[in-house]
Amino acid sequence: MVKRRVHVAAAAIISADGREVLLARRPSNVDHGGLWEFPGGKLAPYETGLEALKRELHEELGVEIRRAQPLIRIHHEYSDKHILLDVWQVHDFAGEPFGREGQAVRWVPMDELVNYPFPAANLPILRAVMLPTEYLITGEEANEARFIERLARALDEDGVRLVQLRAKSLDEADYLKRAEQALALCHERGARLMLNGEPSLLEVVAADGIHLTSDRLMSLERRALPEGKWLSASTHDLRQLDHARRIGCDFVTLSPLRTTPSHPEVAPIGWHDFQQLVERAGMPVFALGGMTRFDAHHARAVGAQGIASIRDFWK
Ligand SMILES: Nc1nc2c([nH]c(=O)n2[C@H]2C[C@H](O)[C@@H](COP(=O)(O)OP(=O)(O)OP(=O)(O)O)O2)c(=O)[nH]1
Numbered sequence: 001m002v003k004r005r006v007h008v009a010a011a012a013i014i015s016a017d018g019r020e021v022l023l024a025r026r027p028s029n030v031d032h033g034g035l036w037e038f039p040g041g042k043l044a045p046y047e048t049g050l051e052a053l054k055r056e057l058h059e060e061l062g063v064e065i066r067r068a069q070p071l072i073r074i075h076h077e078y079s080d081k082h083i084l085l086d087v088w089q090v091h092d093f094a095g096e097p098f099g100r101e102g103q104a105v106r107w108v109p110m111d112e113l114v115n116y117p118f119p120a121a122n123l124p125i126l127r128a129v130m131l132p133t134e135y136l137i138t139g140e141e142a143n144e145a146r147f148i149e150r151l152a153r154a155l156d157e158d159g160v161r162l163v164q165l166r167a168k169s170l171d172e173a174d175y176l177k178r179a180e181q182a183l184a185l186c187h188e189r190g191a192r193l194m195l196n197g198e199p200s201l202l203e204v205v206a207a208d209g210i211h212l213t214s215d216r217l218m219s220l221e222r223r224a225l226p227e228g229k230w231l232s233a234s235t236h237d238l239r240q241l242d243h244a245r246r247i248g249c250d251f252v253t254l255s256p257l258r259t260t261p262s263h264p265e266v267a268p269i270g271w272h273d274f275q276q277l278v279e280r281a282g283m284p285v286f287a288l289g290g291m292t293r294f295d296a297h298h299a300r301a302v303g304a305q306g307i308a309s310i311r312d313f314w315k
C-alpha cells in the first residue's frame with residue numbers, strides 16, 4: 001500500500017506569562033478521536049505552513065495569529081499515512097480562543113502536559129514546548145566560589161533555564177559535590193540541571209537528567225533512566241542522531257556548527273547540512289559550536305530548538 005503523505009500545521013499557543021499551553025481535544029468520531037492535540041490541520045493546496053496555521057486557528061479557535069516562530073518538524077509513520085507535523089510556537093494572538101467546532105479547549109500548565117493523552121507523533125513536540133531556546137554548558141572552573149558566581153550570573157542576568165554540568169577536570173567525588181551546589185542554584189531559579197556522565201549519577205544527585213557524550217550514547221542500547229528524568233546527548237552526525245532517537249533521547253546537541261578554538265581540527269557542519277540533519281532528527285536539537293545568543297533566531301529558523309554554548313554564558 002502506498003501511504004498518503006499528509007502535511008499538518010499545528011500550534012503551541014503559549015500564555016502571556018509563558019507557563020501554559022493551549023490544547024484541544026479531538027472529537028471522538030475522527031482519527032485519533034478523544035486524544036488531545038495542538039490545534040491545527042492539513043495544508044490546503046498551495047498553502048504554506050504558516051498560512052494554513054492562520055486559517056486553521058481562525059476556523060477552530062476564533063483567534064488571529066500575530067506572531068509565530070517555527071518550533072519543530074516531526075515526520076511520523078502512522079499505519080495508514082506518513083505525516084509531517086509542522087509545529088509553530090505562537091506568542092501573540094488576538095481574540096479569546098474557544099472551541100468553534102464544539103471541541104474541548106484547555107490551557108494546561110507546562111509540567112502537566114505529560115498527563116494528557118496525545119497521538120503517538122506528539123512526544124517530541126511536548127519536549128520542544130517544555131525546553132527553552134538556550135542550553136548552557138558549564139566551562140571548567142576549579143574554584144568553587146568562582147563557579148557559583150559564574151553560574152548564578154548566567155541564571156540571573158542571562159535568564160538561562162537549562163544547564164549541563166560539564167566538569168572534566170573534577171574527580172567523581174568533587175563532581176558530585178559540585179552537582180549538589182549547581183542543583184540548588186538552578187532549582188531556586190526554576191532552571192533544570194543535566195549531569196554530564198553515567199545515568200547512575202542520578203541515584204546520588206536528584207538532578208533533572210543526564211547528558212551523554214557521543215561515545216556514551218553509542219554504547220547505550222536503551223534508555224536506562226528513572227521515570228520523569230530527561231536524557232540528552234552530544235551528536236555530530238546522522239548515525240549518532242539516529243541512535244539518539246532510537247534509544248529515546250529527549251533532545252540532543254549537534255556540533256560543531258562552526259569551527260571553534262577548542263576543536264580547530266574538526267570540520268564544521270555549517271547551516272546547510274545542519275538544517276537537513278535537524279529535519280531528520282525527530283527531536284529537539286540545539287546547535288553547538290561557536291554559537292552565541294545572537295544565533296538563536298537563525299537556529300530556530302532552520303528548525304533547531306535553539307543554541308547551546310559554553311563561552312556565551314560562562315563569564
Ligand atoms: N492538529 C493536530 N494534528 C495532529 C497532532 N498530532 C497528530 O498526530 N496529528 C494528526 C492527526 C490527523 O491525522 C492530522 C491532522 O488532521 P486534522 O484532522 O486536524 O485536519 P484538519 O483540521 O484539516 O481537519 P479536516 O478538515 O481534514 O477534517 O494530524 C496535533 O498535535 N495536532
Ligand SMILES: [Mg+2]
Nearest residue numbers: 039040041042
Ligand atoms: Mg484540525
